Amino acid sequence: MSENIEIGLDQNIKQSDIVSQKHLRHFLDIENLPKSLILDILDLAESFAGVSGQPVKKVPLLRGKTIVNLFFEASTRTRTTFELAAKRLSADFLNINMDYSATRKGETLLDTLRNLEAMHCDMFIVRHPSSGAAEFISKNVSQNISIINAGDGRHAHPTQAMLDIFTIRKYFPDFKKIKVAIVGDILHSRVARSLMHALRILEVPDIRVIGPKTLLPNGVEHMGVTSYVDMDEGIKGCDVVIMLRLQNERMNSSFIPDEHEYYNLYGFSPKRLDLISKKGIVMHPGPVNRGVEISSEVADGDRSVILQQVSNGIAVRMAILSLSMQP
Amino acid sequence: MKYSKDQTQALLLKIENSLKSYLLKNNIEKPIIIGVHTGGVWIADWLQKRLGYEGRAATLNISFYRDDFSKVGVNPTVEPTEMPVSVDDKHIILVDDVLFTGRTTRAAINEIFDFGRPLSVTLVVLVERNGNELPISADITGEKLELDNNKNIKLLGPDPMILEVVDKDN
Numbered sequence: 001m002s003e004n005i006e007i008g009l010d011q012n013i014k015q016s017d018i019v020s021q022k023h024l025r026h027f028l029d030i031e032n033l034p035k036s037l038i039l040d041i042l043d044l045a046e047s048f049a050g051v052s053g054q055p056v057k058k059v060p061l062l063r064g065k066t067i068v069n070l071f072f073e074a075s076t077r078t079r080t081t082f083e084l085a086a087k088r089l090s091a092d093f094l095n096i097n098m099d100y101s102a103t104r105k106g107e108t109l110l111d112t113l114r115n116l117e118a119m120h121c122d123m124f125i126v127r128h129p130s131s132g133a134a135e136f137i138s139k140n141v142s143q144n145i146s147i148i149n150a151g152d153g154r155h156a157h158p159t160q161a162m163l164d165i166f167t168i169r170k171y172f173p174d175f176k177k178i179k180v181a182i183v184g185d186i187l188h189s190r191v192a193r194s195l196m197h198a199l200r201i202l203e204v205p206d207i208r209v210i211g212p213k214t215l216l217p218n219g220v221e222h223m224g225v226t227s228y229v230d231m232d233e234g235i236k237g238c239d240v241v242i243m244l245r246l247q248n249e250r251m252n253s254s255f256i257p258d259e260h261e262y263y264n265l266y267g268f269s270p271k272r273l274d275l276i277s278k279k280g281i282v283m284h285p286g287p288v289n290r291g292v293e294i295s296s297e298v299a300d301g302d303r304s305v306i307l308q309q310v311s312n313g314i315a316v317r318m319a320i321l322s323l324s325m326q327p
Numbered sequence: 328m329k330y331s332k333d334q335t336q337a338l339l340l341k342i343e344n345s346l347k348s349y350l351l352k353n354n355i356e357k358p359i360i361i362g363v364h365t366g367g368v369w370i371a372d373w374l375q376k377r378l379g380y381e382g383r384a385a386t387l388n389i390s391f392y393r394d395d396f397s398k399v400g401v402n403p404t405v406e407p408t409e410m411p412v413s414v415d416d417k418h419i420i421l422v423d424d425v426l427f428t429g430r431t432t433r434a435a436i437n438e439i440f441d442f443g444r445p446l447s448v449t450l451v452v453l454v455e456r457n458g459n460e461l462p463i464s465a466d467i468t469g470e471k472l473e474l475d476n477n478k479n480i481k482l483l484g485p486d487p488m489i490l491e492v493v494d495k496d497n
Contacts (some may be wrong), residue, residue, distance in 0.1 A: 040403035043403055043404055043405075044401065044404075044405065046407065047390070047391075048406045050408055050409075053442055054410075056440065058441065058443075059392060059438075060391070061392075061401065079446070295403075322401050323400075324399030325400075327397055327399065327400055
């Protein structure tokens with residue numbers, strides 16, 4: 001049974017994050033970003049990538065700024081790479097796990113925000129299980145605070161999409177010549193939604209989404225993608241295949257028969273590597289469920305760039321943090 | 328006002344010769360030449376060749392070390408820093424096109440020290456103009472210049488390299 005999820009959800013969330021073609025104020029979503037700004041972020045990330053290889057892995061760009069991770073939902077990679085990104089820019093950094101904070105004791109979210117503002121913080125990085133949470137917070141904080149969306153419900157995960165396209169560009173510099181497939185739980189995936197927007201803006205000519213009908217959103221074709229229920233057909237000749245995790249925690253009913261069956265139909269098994277293009281790469285935003293959506297052989301194999309995605313996440317987030325902190 | 332190609336070339340030859348005698352006098356045999364983006368890199372590469380060293384000069388992009396981020400932000404299209412060898416216990420020849428306020432040099436020295444602990448840092452510039460704001464001066468200079476506050480001097484290049492004095496608004 002399919003949940004009633006409209007792909008048009010995004011349209012209600014008006015983006016207020018672009019100050020000009022060159023500047024960000026908040027980073028909430030990708031869909032309204034101009035192509036030039038996306039390319040600027042990728043170029044700047046390229047320069048930051050070298051910092052992680054220096055003997056002193058730090059530059060003093062955001063010295064004296066205070067950045068707060070405000071996570072209302074579990075996260076390992078995103079939380080730690082944001083923290084490393086902020087620290088490599090020399091910002092002061094706080095991690096607030098909202099599960100254990102004063103909100104548990106009855107404080108409202110807005111009161112928590114007021115308190116953090118009173119501590120003269122400059123930026124909140126927000127992850128929240130509800131779609132639109134980062135946008136809501138951006139409208140309720142004082143003018144001088146930037147909000148970065150680190151994933152809100154099923155809506156968007158724009159920094160993940162940015163690091164994915166950064167990784168893709170390392171292998172395929174010309175976005176206009178590639179075929180990209182996103183496979184799996186498209187319905188519940190904020191990563192998929194942000195990626196589809198990013199790839200469309202970058203004029204990728206062939207964007208495919210692959211999954212069981214129950215996990216493909218109604219009307220997904222309106223986002224400029226082609227949908228496939230047959231994985232072998234869908235990934236044929238693709239240069240980039242992005243595997244997604246089954247988001248069991250967001251499913252309130254049964255979407256697939258069982259995990260074994262799912263692996264047979266949509267798991268990236270070693271023999272499926274023969275179907276993608278010769279130089280094709282396999283990506284996964286993590287966390288990986290081995291044996292469900294991808295085999296260990298593929299995840300650890302030489303076509304997999306999963307760990308590069310993690311490393312690239314630091315440089316890309318450094319670029320987004322510094323562009324959002326611009327005067 | 329534009330310098331001619333020959334005038335600029337004469338200044339380049341002057342710093343080349345001064346650098347050669349400086350290295351001899353101080354017994355420096357294998358320095359690392361580092362150019363500051365963008366003009367400094369052209370001059371550093373040129374010096375690297377003239378001194379007979381292999382490969383290209385190291386490059387520094389000081390964008391992430393500037394002191395005016397909270398005023399002007401960061402330029403997204405920055406050329407990368409490339410430091411192919413360790414600076415530990417090495418003599419560094421730091422090359423820039425123009426020494427003006429001294430702030431770029433300050434940032435460049437900070438960045439070099441994030442790569443290690445050099446034995447010494449020598450500053451070579453093509454032009455040293457008035458307006459210094461920090462206790463920084465060049466060890467080797469092609470020319471010292473007095474310019475009005477509303478003027479800038481910049482290097483066009485890389486081939487040929489030509490100095491040009493322009494209005495600040497340009």
